[in-house]
Amino acid sequence: MRTVNEHDGLLHIAQSFAAEYDGLRNSRAISWYLKVRNTLSNSPYEPLTLESDFPHNKVWMRLKAAENPLNREFVEHRAEYQARLAKSNGSSFFASTARPRVGIITDEFMFDYYEDALDLTYLYPDTYQQAIDKGDLDFVLYVTCWIGRYESDKPYYGNDPEGHERIARVLQHAKDAGLPVVFQSIEDPPSYHEYLDLARMADVVFTSCEEKIPDYVRDLGHNRVFASLFGVNPLLNNPVGIGLRARLHSACLRSTVLFAGTWYNVHQQRCKDTSTVFDAILQAGKNLAIADRRWPVDWGDNFPEKYWHYLMPAMGHKDLQEATKLFDFAVNMNTVKDSRTMCAMRTYELQAAGVIGLANDALALKTQYPELVRITSAEDAERYFDELTRPSMLEQQFAGIRRVMSHATVYQRLNAMFDQMGFDFRFSPRRVVIIVAEDDTDAQNAARRQSVFDIAARDAFPLSTFGIVPFGSPEIEQYDFALVLAGGDWPSTLAEDLLNAFLYTDCDYATATDAFDSQRFEYREGPAACAGTMFNLARVPWDSIARAYAEGGEIGQLGFLIPFFRNKHD
Numbered sequence: 282m283r284t285v286n287e288h289d290g291l292l293h294i295a296q297s298f299a300a301e302y303d304g305l306r307n308s309r310a311i312s313w314y315l316k317v318r319n320t321l322s323n324s325p326y327e328p329l330t331l332e333s334d335f336p337h338n339k340v341w342m343r344l345k346a347a348e349n350p351l352n353r354e355f356v357e358h359r360a361e362y363q364a365r366l367a368k369s370n371g372s373s374f375f376a377s378t379a380r381p382r383v384g385i386i387t388d389e390f391m392f393d394y395y396e397d398a399l400d401l402t403y404l405y406p407d408t409y410q411q412a413i414d415k416g417d418l419d420f421v422l423y424v425t426c427w428i429g430r431y432e433s434d435k436p437y438y439g440n441d442p443e444g445h446e447r448i449a450r451v452l453q454h455a456k457d458a459g460l461p462v463v464f465q466s467i468e469d470p471p472s473y474h475e476y477l478d479l480a481r482m483a484d485v486v487f488t489s490c491e492e493k494i495p496d497y498v499r500d501l502g503h504n505r506v507f508a509s510l511f512g513v514n515p516l517l518n519n520p521v522g523i524g525l526r527a528r529l530h531s532a533c534l535r536s537t538v539l540f541a542g543t544w545y546n547v548h549q550q551r552c553k554d555t556s557t558v559f560d561a562i563l564q565a566g567k568n569l570a571i572a573d574r575r576w577p578v579d580w581g582d583n584f585p586e587k588y589w590h591y592l593m594p595a596m597g598h599k600d601l602q603e604a605t606k607l608f609d610f611a612v613n614m615n616t617v618k619d620s621r622t623m624c625a626m627r628t629y630e631l632q633a634a635g636v637i638g639l640a641n642d643a644l645a646l647k648t649q650y651p652e653l654v655r656i657t658s659a660e661d662a663e664r665y666f667d668e669l670t671r672p673s674m675l676e677q678q679f680a681g682i683r684r685v686m687s688h689a690t691v692y693q694r695l696n697a698m699f700d701q702m703g704f705d706f707r708f709s710p711r712r713v714v715i716i717v718a719e720d721d722t723d724a725q726n727a728a729r730r731q732s733v734f735d736i737a738a739r740d741a742f743p744l745s746t747f748g749i750v751p752f753g754s755p756e757i758e759q760y761d762f763a764l765v766l767a768g769g770d771w772p773s774t775l776a777e778d779l780l781n782a783f784l785y786t787d788c789d790y791a792t793a794t795d796a797f798d799s800q801r802f803e804y805r806e807g808p809a810a811c812a813g814t815m816f817n818l819a820r821v822p823w824d825s826i827a828r829a830y831a832e833g834g835e836i837g838q839l840g841f842l843i844p845f846f847r848n849k850h851d
Contacts, residue, residue, distance in 0.1 A: 345589035351533040367522035371787030381419045388426035398691045421455040424465045469493045490623040507701045512689040518633035519785035520802045527799040540612035543574040546582045554641035561662035613638035632681030686781035696742035714760040719751045723769030731776040767812035779815035789837040801844035808835035
């Protein structure tokens with residue numbers, strides 16, 4: 282019998298005992314005994330094997346993963362960490378907004394993306410007729426999926442002929458009832474032909490890949506085809522609580538880059554890129570935490586053996602969005618590399634959570650977000666981490682939050698889709714005012730520098746309109762949110778960042794705090810000083826704000842802290 286050394290890894294111990302078991306079971310004496318036993322017994326001996334119900338290689342994979350102390354620490358403490366993570370408490374911005382009523386068939390990811398912006402009814406095969414016939418839906422939306430939202434046990438909306446037949450029956454019933462049918466593909470270009478039969482049934486078609494629009498026009502015989510980029514649901518993808526990273530002092534979180542996904546042998550270029558990115562990160566001295574989407578599911582392709590040490594169990598979709606906020610860095614792999622519009626949804630989700638994505642090279646990233654980090658060699662990663670400072674890391678994270686919340690939420694994406702559909706609904710813009718004293722020239726200059734005015738001017742579907750007024754102006758009563766400025770020591774992005782906070786929190790105010798404050802992106806109980814604070818005028822009366830400002834006092838009961846860098850003038 283082999284003596285187990287305390288320094289042996291779990292993998293080597295298991296492999297050693299497995300070999301001993303196989304040797305013993307195949308010995309002449311045991312083979313003879315089993316032959317006699319099986320002849321005399323009604324319940325033949327089944328040899329211990331891990332190759333049927335639990336594939337052999339999966340065992341070694343998990344044992345190898347268990348040897349990683351950093352990932353083991355995270356797995357063991359993840360629930361505790363997430364319990365300490367502050368959560369979104371709603372949205373002041375959209376608190377009273379009506380939502381279109383939509384019947385939908387899609388997967389978990391896209392359902393979660395749309396669920397807070399639309400009043401969704403999932404159309405099940407056995408109840409879709411009743412749901413449609415009630416007559417209270419505005420349209421029916423099918424978003425391409427390999428399996429439906431509620432189908433872990435019964436895949437009735439799978440991407441197969443039987444699943445498509447069920448989907449077609451739902452779409453046809455909607456058409457017969459006079460409802461517009463909308464088709465949205467998030468699988469273009471690689472799976473274009475797989476969903477074309479369902480696209481033919483739609484009144485309007487949206488694709489994540491603008492390069493496929495001419496193909497749809499040709500194959501469908503109409504031009505009601507538009508590109509629709511991904512975005513984020515601010516209540517699901519947001520930076521609430523990310524200051525916890527600095528307070529946890531976790532060895533894993535300090536040194537680890539997260540990746541959530543799987544290995545696709547069918548996409549050889551993606552596999553090659555994944556290896557390049559993983560190897561570069563490891564060579565730069567970082568640890569990897571690979572949340573394997575197929576763990577504990579025992580089917581599909583496995584990660585190469587050299588990455589088994591970095592594997593850990595998968596997480597549910599919403600659970601993953603929350604856990605991601607604990608990391609400073611994450612890998613973002615793009616399968617489609619030659620489209621100007623199609624990229625991984627994680628491109629947006631990571632930025633919204635204040636996480637720096639390390640991605641493979643892709644045209645959509647260069648086109649939409651040229652400032653994002655792309656890894657094409659080990660030198661790229663080494664150079665990036667060598668030159669990274671804490672202030673520059675925080676600036677990158679804050680800039681990512683700002684980019685996505687200002688331009689790429691589900692609400693902006695839907696407004697564009699509604700316009701292209703000819704659907705008479707828009708998420709109405711909120712009115713925001715910057716208030717300055719008439720004799721405060723510095724504050725007036727800081728107000729005019731604010732980036733929100735550029736956004737409102739150039740965006741086709743801005744979510745806000747802006748103005749600057751002095752204290753005492755009767756115009757203030759017309760606004761929904763008010764930012765008070767005093768002095769000129771404010772960055773040009775202050776109003777933008779404070780207003781964005783109301784997208785994913787429901788508070789009296791959002792106020793500025795130092796960028797290095799570990800309480801950043803956290804709630805604050807109690808009042809705030811007026812200067813550098815944006816107030817929700819639905820919850821804090823304007824006359825109370827003016828009185829607090831005049832008396833040098835504080836006001837409000839519940840707020841949110843947004844970080845900013847001092848003395849930063851653009």
